[in-house]
Ligand SMILES: Nc1ncnc2c1ncn2[C@@H]1O[C@H](COP(=O)(O)OP(=O)(O)OP(=O)(O)O)[C@@H](O)[C@H]1O
């Protein structure tokens with residue numbers, strides 16, 4: 001995990017502002033412990049491989065975390081894995097496989113997806129099934145204080161006992177119609193939700209004082225957040241779809257248990273298709289594993305990570321191509337400056353103030369990205385004017401900004417990724433192409449235009465574009 005940049009410091013004064021779903025407005029961020037920020041993100045339910053919507057959520061919070069790190073905070077980032085769930089059990093039964101093998105397989109697929117798109121690993125990645133003891137403790141506390149009760153081997157939360165219920169989603173309990181799930185018998189009120197589900201024959205179960213059973217989704221997150229972040233932490237995150245019932249129920253359990261729980265609630269918008277949330281159950285999902293076959297992962301990161309986290313992204317190939325072209329403009333500038341400088345240009349120690357201001361303002365990545373493009377344009381003008389010093393300075397700034405967004409193609413992270421894609425052959429191809437281009441120069445020198453053109457045509461045919469520049473011919477993949 002990268003630390004804060006060497007020059008970054010925690011100034012102690014407010015800089016970052018975030019939209020807090022609970023307050024329904026943008027608030028100044030004020031940490032519980034000066035210089036530290038604790039974040040809990042609801043992670044994957046590992047019933048299937050990830051689609052790009054899932055990874056968008058991870059990516060938005062990866063950028064948030066990187067920004068806090070840049071601002072000098074010590075970040076603790078927890079992203080859980082829900083490895084027991086109705087759909088996992090059903091799938092396992094359908095496929096005649098153990099339930100845990102479905103979970104492990106998809107957990108690996110999620111981690112491959114997060115890695116491919118450059119999301120830094122969380123500080124902790126707890127699995128629900130490893131925390132049954134903590135869940136039992138929470139249920140015991142809630143039952144003792146009459147916030148919860150046991151019925152037919154299930155444990156329910158009594159929603160009428162907790163006055164703050166539904167504050168996050170701004171709903172009235174009287175208007176709430178929550179149908180009971182299958183097997184949820186013995187409820188005192190149909191709106192009470194299950195924290196623990198009684199065991200069914202043939203299904204995985206754990207021993208508790210109320211009989212064998214398995215955890216409900218909401219209880220898992222309250223118990224794991226408590227274990228890793230304590231009774232109060234800074235930010236709780238997840239997709240918009242989780243506000244109700246999941247986050248509302250997490251709050252009820254945790255606060256009734258005595259925790260202060262999260263100070264800020266941050267929710268990412270969705271990747272949609274035809275206006276609907278991309279979702280495994282709706283069958284409108286595009287898997288990350290498929291996408292990376294057609295698009296460079298860094299381009300996918302640009303596409304999914306640069307719209308504002310509270311704006312929907314309607315999936316479209318055209319928009320992906322635009323992202324690819326925009327990113328190529330940045331890369332082209334970087335390549336030209338590096339060639340001119342004849343060395344790698346290191347990132348600047350600080351990002352430009354306008355970039356920082358945009359990022360501080362509710363993680364304004366689109367505005368921050370506009371600063372990147374402006375800097376690229378200024379750098380290109382410097383190149384045209386042969387102002388080497390200014391071009392190098394602009395590249396250093398561009399690298400610093402892209403680094404914060406996890407989008408610096410010269411960063412080791414992406415160098416490793418591209419090595420796996422065969423870019424380690426770049427040096428070999430470069431030597432061969434230069435050899436051929438020398439032949440072409442020699443032909444031109446003897447005024448053998450036909451031979452020179454034939455060489456260029458053959459190279460073009462092989463998929464290489466040749467550009468004659470004042471410092472000699474340059475090649476790129478066409
Ligand atoms: N289309 C989407 N766009 C953005 N975030 C999403 C999208 N779908 C899921 N998420 C978020 O990804 C995280 C993990 O989701 P989870 O594994 O619980 O899947 P899910 O919401 O059940 O997905 P699905 O609807 O595909 O079954 C959650 O924070 C969730 O809000």
Ligand SMILES: [Zn+2]
Pocket residue numbers: 041042043221246250
């Ligand atoms: Zn959760």
